[in-house]
Amino acid sequence: MWIAGAGMTRFGRRDENLPDLMAEAALLAMEDAGIDQPDALMVAAMNPEEFTGAGNYGSLIATRLGLSHVPAVRVETATSSGVAAVYAAFAAIAAGLHRAVLVVGGEKMTHVPTPRVSDIIGRSIDPHEKSYGATMPALAGLITRAAMHRRGLTLKEFSQVAVKNHANGARNPFAHFQEEVTLDAVMASRLVADPLRLFHCCPISDGGAALLLTADRRAVRIAGIGQGADTIAIRYRTDLTTFRATQAAAEVAYRMAGFGAERVEVAEIHDAFTPFELISLEDTGLVPPGKAGRATLDGETAIGGRLPVNPSGGLKARGHPLAATGISQIVELCWQLRGRAEGRQVEARVGLAQSIGGLATNNWVTLLEARR
Amino acid sequence: MWIAGAGMTRFGRRDENLPDLMAEAALLAMEDAGIDQPDALMVAAMNPEEFTGAGNYGSLIATRLGLSHVPAVRVETATSSGVAAVYAAFAAIAAGLHRAVLVVGGEKMTHVPTPRVSDIIGRSIDPHEKSYGATMPALAGLITRAAMHRRGLTLKEFSQVAVKNHANGARNPFAHFQEEVTLDAVMASRLVADPLRLFHCCPISDGGAALLLTADRRAVRIAGIGQGADTIAIRYRTDLTTFRATQAAAEVAYRMAGFGAERVEVAEIHDAFTPFELISLEDTGLVPPGKAGRATLDGETAIGGRLPVNPSGGLKARGHPLAATGISQIVELCWQLRGRAEGRQVEARVGLAQSIGGLATNNWVTLLEARR
Numbered sequence: 001m002w003i004a005g006a007g008m009t010r011f012g013r014r015d016e017n018l019p020d021l022m023a024e025a026a027l028l029a030m031e032d033a034g035i036d037q038p039d040a041l042m043v044a045a046m047n048p049e050e051f052t053g054a055g056n057y058g059s060l061i062a063t064r065l066g067l068s069h070v071p072a073v074r075v076e077t078a079t080s081s082g083v084a085a086v087y088a089a090f091a092a093i094a095a096g097l098h099r100a101v102l103v104v105g106g107e108k109m110t111h112v113p114t115p116r117v118s119d120i121i122g123r124s125i126d127p128h129e130k131s132y133g134a135t136m137p138a139l140a141g142l143i144t145r146a147a148m149h150r151r152g153l154t155l156k157e158f159s160q161v162a163v164k165n166h167a168n169g170a171r172n173p174f175a176h177f178q179e180e181v182t183l184d185a186v187m188a189s190r191l192v193a194d195p196l197r198l199f200h201c202c203p204i205s206d207g208g209a210a211l212l213l214t215a216d217r218r219a220v221r222i223a224g225i226g227q228g229a230d231t232i233a234i235r236y237r238t239d240l241t242t243f244r245a246t247q248a249a250a251e252v253a254y255r256m257a258g259f260g261a262e263r264v265e266v267a268e269i270h271d272a273f274t275p276f277e278l279i280s281l282e283d284t285g286l287v288p289p290g291k292a293g294r295a296t297l298d299g300e301t302a303i304g305g306r307l308p309v310n311p312s313g314g315l316k317a318r319g320h321p322l323a324a325t326g327i328s329q330i331v332e333l334c335w336q337l338r339g340r341a342e343g344r345q346v347e348a349r350v351g352l353a354q355s356i357g358g359l360a361t362n363n364w365v366t367l368l369e370a371r372r
Numbered sequence: 373m374w375i376a377g378a379g380m381t382r383f384g385r386r387d388e389n390l391p392d393l394m395a396e397a398a399l400l401a402m403e404d405a406g407i408d409q410p411d412a413l414m415v416a417a418m419n420p421e422e423f424t425g426a427g428n429y430g431s432l433i434a435t436r437l438g439l440s441h442v443p444a445v446r447v448e449t450a451t452s453s454g455v456a457a458v459y460a461a462f463a464a465i466a467a468g469l470h471r472a473v474l475v476v477g478g479e480k481m482t483h484v485p486t487p488r489v490s491d492i493i494g495r496s497i498d499p500h501e502k503s504y505g506a507t508m509p510a511l512a513g514l515i516t517r518a519a520m521h522r523r524g525l526t527l528k529e530f531s532q533v534a535v536k537n538h539a540n541g542a543r544n545p546f547a548h549f550q551e552e553v554t555l556d557a558v559m560a561s562r563l564v565a566d567p568l569r570l571f572h573c574c575p576i577s578d579g580g581a582a583l584l585l586t587a588d589r590r591a592v593r594i595a596g597i598g599q600g601a602d603t604i605a606i607r608y609r610t611d612l613t614t615f616r617a618t619q620a621a622a623e624v625a626y627r628m629a630g631f632g633a634e635r636v637e638v639a640e641i642h643d644a645f646t647p648f649e650l651i652s653l654e655d656t657g658l659v660p661p662g663k664a665g666r667a668t669l670d671g672e673t674a675i676g677g678r679l680p681v682n683p684s685g686g687l688k689a690r691g692h693p694l695a696a697t698g699i700s701q702i703v704e705l706c707w708q709l710r711g712r713a714e715g716r717q718v719e720a721r722v723g724l725a726q727s728i729g730g731l732a733t734n735n736w737v738t739l740l741e742a743r744r
Contacts, residue, residue, distance in 0.1 A: 040599075050421060055495030056450040059604040059733035063498070068603035069620070072734065073456050076446040078428040084445050088460060095466035123427030126435070227412075231440035232431040248441070361431035362444065 001090055002218035003211055003368070004100070005033025006334040008327070011207035011319035012176040018045070018052050018108040018208075019064040025208035025324070026065055026104040033212040039098035041065075041072035044085035044105030044323035050120045051109050061104060070102075078124040079272070080357030081105060082209065082326030083364040087225055089213045099215050106208030107322040117204055121322075124358035126233040137201060139234060139359050140273040141193030147241040147275060148195065155195060157293030159186040161274035162199045164302050165310050169317025171303075171344040174328075176205045176319030200274045205319030209327035211334075217371070220337050223259075223350070224367040226252025232361045245363035246283035246354060253352075253365040254285075261285035264367070265348035266336050267307065268329035270356040271314040280354050281309065284365060308346040311336060326355035330366060337370040373462055374590035375583055375740070376472070377405025378706040380699070383579035383691030384548040390417070390424050390480040390580075391436040397580035397696070398437055398476040405584035411470035413437075413444035416457035416477030416695035422492045423481050433476060442474075450496040451644070452729030453477060454581065454698030455736040459597055461585045471587050477695040478580030489576055493694075496730035498605040509573060511606060511731050512645040513565030519613040519647060520567065527567060529665030531558040533646035534571045536674050537682050541689025543675075543716040546700075548577045548691030572646045577691030581699035583706075589743070592709050595631075595722070596739040598624025604733045617735035618655035618726060625724075625737040626657075633657035636739070637720035638708050639679065640701035642728040643686040652726050653681065656737060680718040683708060698727035702738060709742040 007028025009021050016024070022043070030036050043058045054060060058072035077084040082105035089101035109117050122135050129139075147153040163183050169175035186199040213222070228248025231237060237244070254260050267286055271277035278292035286307060287295050295301055301309035312318045312332040315325060333351035335341040353366045379400025381393050388396070394415070402408050415430045426432060430444035449456040454477035461473035481489050494507050501511075519525040535555050541547035558571040585594070600620025603609060609616070626632050639658055643649035650664035658679060659667050667673055673681035684690045684704040687697060705723035707713040725738045 047421065047427065049419065049492075049495055053495065054499045055419065055492075056497075056604060056730045056733060058449050059496075059601065059730055060499075062601060063604045063608075063733075068608070068733075069601055069616075071599035071601045072449070073460070073599075074448040075460075076448060077430050077444070088445070088447075088463070091460070091463040091467045091469055094469070095463045097463055097466070120421075120427075123421055123425065124431075125428075127426045127432075227443035227445075229431065229434060229441055229443045232428060232435045236435075236440070244441075358428045358431055361428060361435075361440075 001093060001222040002214050002216060003220045003334055004035060004214040004218045005029040005212035006331040007032055008174055008209035008331045009207045010174050011205045011321055013110045014206040018048060018106055019061060021108060021206060021208035022061050022104045022106040023064050025210040026102060029210035029212045035100050035212055038070060038100045038102040038212065040092060040101045041067060041070050042085040042089045042101060042103045043072055043074045044081040045074060046076060046078060046081050046107060046322040047120050051112055077362040078358040079322050080326050080355040080362055080364050081323035083355045083366060086211060086327065086330065087227060090222060090225055093213055093215050101213050103213060103327060104208065104210040105323040105327045107324055108206045109204050110206050129234060137193040137196060141196045143240050144195055144275040151241050151290060153275060153293055155187065157296055158200060158275040158278060159183055160296050161271060161277045162186045162316055165271060165314040165316040168303060168311050168344055169313025172313050172318060175313040175317050176203055177317045196273055202272045202315035202320040205321045207319060207321035207324045209324040209331050211327055211330060219371055220334050221369050222366060223369040224253035224257030226256065226365050228363050230361055232358065234359060243279060243283050243360040243363060245360050246280055249363045249365040250284045253367050257367045263350045264352045266311060266346050266351045267309045268312060268332055268353045269309055269314065270354055271310060271316050272320060274316060284352060284354055303344055303346055311341065311344045311346055329353040329355065333368045337368060373465060373594045374586050374588060375592045375706055376407060376586040376590045377401040377584035378703040379404055380546055380581035380703045381579050382546050383577045383693055385482045386578040390420060390478055391432060393480060393578060393580035394433050394476045394478040395436050397582040398474060401582035401584045407472050407584055410442060410472045410474040410584065412464060412473045413439060413442050414457040414461045414473060414475045415444055415446045416453040417446060418448060418450060418453050418479060418694040419492050423484055449734040450730040451694050452698050452727040452734055452736050453695035455727045455738060458583060458699065458702065459599060462594060462597055465585055465587050473585050475585060475699060476580065476582040477699045479694040479696055480578045481576050482578050501606060509565040509568060513568045515612050516567055516647045523613050523662060525647060525665055529668055530572060530647040530650060531555055532668050533643060533649045534558045534688055537643060537686040537688040540675060540683050540716055541685025544685050544690060547685040547689050548575055549689045568645055574644045574687035574692040577693045579691060579693035579696045581696040581703050583699055583702060591743055592706050593741050594738060595741040596625035596629030598628065598737050600735050602733055604730060606731060615651060615655050615732040615735060617732050618652055621735045621737040622656045625739050629739045635722045636724045637722055638683065638718050639681045639724045640684060640704055641681055641686065641726050643682060643688050644692060646688060656724060656726055675716055675718055683713065683716045683718055701725035701727065705740045709740060
């Protein structure tokens with residue numbers, strides 16, 4: 001399975017509507033691929049009805065692209081919806097049902113008041129736990145506290161993730177935030193959900209991202225892709241400080257690829273909350289258990305380090321337009337593997353993307369490899 | 373590709389919540405299949421966030437079923453979402469990614485005030501056309517008027533569809549409406565959107581339906597499945613009185629199956645509005661152009677006729693819980709092909725299901741065949 005084209009919009013506060021953002025990304029991916037008539041369209045959007053008032057997004061986007069005769073399906077797995085659509089395209093091509101599939105994801109949220117956004121995203125939490133007032137940041141804070149208590153995670157470590165990712169975002173013209181921040185500024189920022197402060201949390205962003213997958217040989221291939229799951233109810237989990245869904249996804253992806261974490265040279269990780277970057281680096285086996293915080297402080301995961309993580313800026317600085325995010329991680333890796341990540345280019349032939357759906361209920365790991 | 377198990381709830385006004393309805397159907401399908409640990413879960417729901425206030429339905433249903441470690445994806449193509457999930461499962465198995473996939477779809481709507489339901493479903497219309505006050509029944513009325521004017525469709529013909537489907541529903545313990553109606557009652561019922569009257573329109577229903585698909589040989593196989601698309605904006609279509617999306621879907625399904633309409637002996641057709649049954653019978657090639665009305669008046673499509681259509685009662689009488697509907701059509705065909713449709717059994721080895729998404733923007737045709 002090959003990636004023929006990749007494209008995305010600048011993430012951030014955008015005036016365009018969601019179909020226009022998705023179309024911008026899709027047209028860039030099709031142009032990059034040199035393919036303007038895909039056989040099928042996979043559309044990812046997490047909550048388009050609530051955020052935009054429109055529905056039937058598969059057909060809506062197909063029509064917006066002038067591809068109304070192309071079969072379109074919408075796929076959703078909360079915040080990992082983008083990769084779910086990539087996986088659906090992967091399956092359709094691998095099954096021989098289609099030869100070239102356009103995948104496009106996006107979200108438009110910044111026009112909606114923040115408490116309303118928070119409530120809508122909060123619907124991906126277990127309804128019973130939500131009824132007690134749980135929100136996504138509140139549960140992330142709880143997980144972070146548990147990791148500090150049981151695994152020795154420190155405030156400085158997960159603050160440094162923000163410093164690193166903002167430094168990367170400052171070099172990415174597609175990023176929501178393109179300014180560096182200091183460790184002091186991160187640790188002094190407003191408290192959101194103890195111990196998480198504002199600069200530990202990703203922003204609310206608008207944006208779109210797209211890929212064109214094909215059965216024909218191109219520059220970058222999807223070497224492995226895997227999905228893992230865990231209970232939506234946090235109270236049923238055996239461990240709060242690792243994500244079983246990521247571990248399971250990584251196992252499937254490595255098995256499909258036929259190689260392990262040792263070959264990965266760059267990673268895009270779902271840092272919706274900065275401690276999650278550290279948890280996920282260990283869940284994917286990229287860093288040994290308990291070592292991700294230290295590796296970050298030592299600069300191992302910075303651009304120029306042993307394993308650059310989130311050279312795009314990650315969700316923290318590139319931004320997090322929900323269903324666009326998982327696709328944008330793969331777009332960034334494509335650019336990195338093809339030597340087109342100007343200003344933030346790393347040396348890599350194999351990249352890993354990890355995406356979290358909901359509070360780690362439906363996670364994905366994708367392995368990309370550049371052709372020799 | 374084989375169907376190992378099929379199950380559904382009674383459709384209608386139900387007190388259970390949506391996860392419970394979906395679980396009821398899923399457990400029946402798993403029991404029927406003798407498989408309690410599928411490799412993956414495809415969940416179909418059209419507007420669960422708006423109707424139930426919860427999201428992340430893939431993970432929610434997996435957890436509800438005690439299958440929280442099983443990867444789950446939600447698929448949506450408006451009112452044809454159920455078949456879109458069947459297709460996703462088909463692709464995943466055909467690709468060799470999974471061996472047994474549980475497909476479950478459902479909707480819970482009757483607790484929501486009708487104008488609100490209408491507004492939510494209306495979001496699958498082109499936003500520009502909706503802004504002029506278009507609703508789903510209004511556009512269906514417009515299509516029906518055009519068919520009467522240009523194709524000679526008569527009020528009596530599409531009223532007889534309601535009479536037939538209610539007669540079938542009266543023999544189906546899973547149907548929302550289990551009472552016969554007379555032609556006079558249909559034609560005298562309250563006007564909804566000229567020329568459509570209340571008894572020409574399907575009800576608002578709750579319910580769930582499920583299938584277990586497997587790579588292993590079973591009693592019924594999916595011989596062909598195809599998706600077709602058309603522009604979401606009705607004003608861009610070249611013809612209002614046929615559905616291009618159905619025609620394209622049928623072409624793909626017949627090609628995959630290696631046989632044509634001549635082998636189909638029973639059909640489940642998307643009669644959300646009764647004239648659509650007649651349009652769709654012609655679009656699928658089951659009845660020659662312009663002949664479906666006459667065939668219906670002549671009893672050809674009744675149980676016992678040449679080609680029984682909607683022995684379940686169809687959307688009109690069995691009910692239309694949106695994302696459950698496309699799956700429930702296939703459940704009914706499975707039961708018919710396996711000789712388990714007590715009270716409404718027909719003689720058939722090959723069945724066709726046709727599902728409409730939105731106002732015929734995203735349609736599907738599925739062909740089932742009983743093992744010799």
